[in-house]
Amino acid sequence: MKKYSEMNTIELTTLRDELLNELSGHKEKGKKLNMTRGVPSDEQLALCNDMLTCLAKDDYKAANGADCRNYGGLDGIPEIKKIFAELLEISPDEVIVGCNSSLALMFDNVAVNMSHGVRDGTPWQKQGQVKFLCPSPGYDRHFAICNYFHIEMVPIAMGQDGPDMDAVEHHVSTDPMVKGIWCVPKYSNPTGIVYSDETVRRFAQLKPAADDFRIYWDNAYGFHDLHARAKIPNIIRLCEEAGRPNMVYEFASFSKVSFAGASVTCMASSKSNCEYILKRLTAQTIGPDKLTQLRHARFFKDAQGVMSHMEKHAAILKPKFKLVSDTLNRELKDLGIASWTEPAGGYFVSFDALDGCAKKIVSLCADAGVSLTPAGATYPNGQDPKDSNIRIAPTFPPLNELEEALGIFCTAVKLASAEKYLAG
């Protein structure tokens, strides 16, 4: 196939007209196809249907004797703390188990650091304009938390090994108003890359200008491998070894392990941070839902049970990611108009179109019935400086719908690219 950059105006015009024609054909079919968000499919959810019935009427006591039906217990029942601790390779007293939303744990954590400060420090909001480093493209809901709290977002370039650590080190060590950084260390949202060991080590060895700088380590896809398990170094242990045991908050979730809307989530940090946080939780909540925790503990049994279960998810997801890869390679590979990632886990493929084409592609897809995450959403304030990045979320649609959606997507990419070259 010929590169678009090598086509002349006549070739491009012919191509554009064909593509326009093709897209309007899709439009007429009136399909509604959805690739917007990282949502598990029905087939994946069904893997856990036995959890709906896994408690008997007389099964409500946790290992420590706690009645999971009644009040009590702010940090989670022992069984589920143990599972999270084993998965994250930390100690159970470094884990606080929450309800069903790790986003809520992160929001809450930022909220209290803004209003009350980190541990006994000055509230962030009283120190001036707070800044967070935002490796980009990144997760739009991290950025939404910053937006809500009027936190200035400093974009940091993402590479194959993680964020640009020279830039991270520079900002963190020189600017005391840099109070946090958002990280998705494994199968990063949306690029799908895994932070290298060296990147993780450099994180742990950060020497912040601000004592109250914190790493928000959103390990959202820590168990979500498509193939062999990718291991990343243990950030909690490394921070401890580097003499800054309280510098990191790690978050993990079973949203994409069991039921996306009804799972359990956790926050992990130094024992000292956990103790500090539990004091606040006493004023804040009666505690997390222990019956949901117990159901998870009964169903998965242990960390190995979770990892085995994740293989079933992988079996469902692999063909979808392969379909994305195969389709993009077949349709777009040699045209010089796009690049994309081929992640070994997680929920997304990150797609880079020609500069200035992302919004156009998303809009063309929408017209033809395919919903995508809004272009720009992967950047702070929704502003992709190059207007090139698109997040593809292939997990929710069944294979046949995904195939159809990807076909339309590729047509839209080609059309936007042809139009760009035509416009000169």
Next chain:
Amino acid sequence: MKKYSEMNTIELTTLRDELLNELSGHKEKGKKLNMTRGVPSDEQLALCNDMLTCLAKDDYKAANGADCRNYGGLDGIPEIKKIFAELLEISPDEVIVGCNSSLALMFDNVAVNMSHGVRDGTPWQKQGQVKFLCPSPGYDRHFAICNYFHIEMVPIAMGQDGPDMDAVEHHVSTDPMVKGIWCVPKYSNPTGIVYSDETVRRFAQLKPAADDFRIYWDNAYGFHDLHARAKIPNIIRLCEEAGRPNMVYEFASFSKVSFAGASVTCMASSKSNCEYILKRLTAQTIGPDKLTQLRHARFFKDAQGVMSHMEKHAAILKPKFKLVSDTLNRELKDLGIASWTEPAGGYFVSFDALDGCAKKIVSLCADAGVSLTPAGATYPNGQDPKDSNIRIAPTFPPLNELEEALGIFCTAVKLASAEKYLAG
């Protein structure tokens, strides 16, 4: 029986020695009896054990077709919104259903009003020293939220009809830094009184000096009648009629309806307030646990189902409240050393000892193996100005243990009172 105030020193000394003797007898038994908090008993929790198994493997769709296993839905599934709406006599779009802790909903609501202001107003924390009116004795965890946010608590006297409304009206209408008031309108914690119709009407007709003043209407015991259902006027409708539809946030919970640690809770307010809050929740959470909501909807079916279920709770609780009343009347009635409430619902009996005796009584009980809520906890900052109020929570212990605990309690009351008269 003779009033303590009429006893001479010899009589009091003899009495004191007998009581000391009695208490040390209890101490030697080494029992651990708990009347600290409003916790349902095992027997009450068992009323809902069928909820543990009420979903089949293929039962996860809500009435609106939402898959309760998956993401989506910030305000709750239609079934559970409808149940809360019927119970509170409002519309489902005036209800946002949360997870298992109404305390968390209240904390969260205060947090965002502090940091971001009420609707689009100036954040409370930027306006100066925020004050909340605190009808006292009241609920210690309301006061703990104020403490956490450094909100000044203004105690308001509680009477038989609710808070001293002259004082409430005065503060609210003259002081623009009064931003909130905590109310438990039905079976108030701890006094057990029900706000009169007139009190509720005066609340709705408040003319606050601050536009961003809000009533925190914690209807924690709205369905928790021991006898006939006590009705209070609908504060949401009354505020609407008074032209201030956004002035009240109501909270309700099934913690003491189904499972204390694993129920569903809600916030109710004007449709406009709910819409405003849902915008924030988009940044804050992936939404509440819909499977727990579905279990509640399946188990209770409708509002009538909840009310019928509450009769079963009443049947268990009535003998306990009767035991408290009978014991206190038998042991203390004519001694002139105490008064107490005889509530027709809720979870507490409020007990007033002689001034200066509450801490002593709680401490004597602790020594003899009976745990009570710390004296003073029912007042802002834990400071009961008269040191006389004690909250008795009779719901958790089985009847035989409650009887034993009440016996020790009465002995402690008598001892502290005798010592007070001896000290002159």
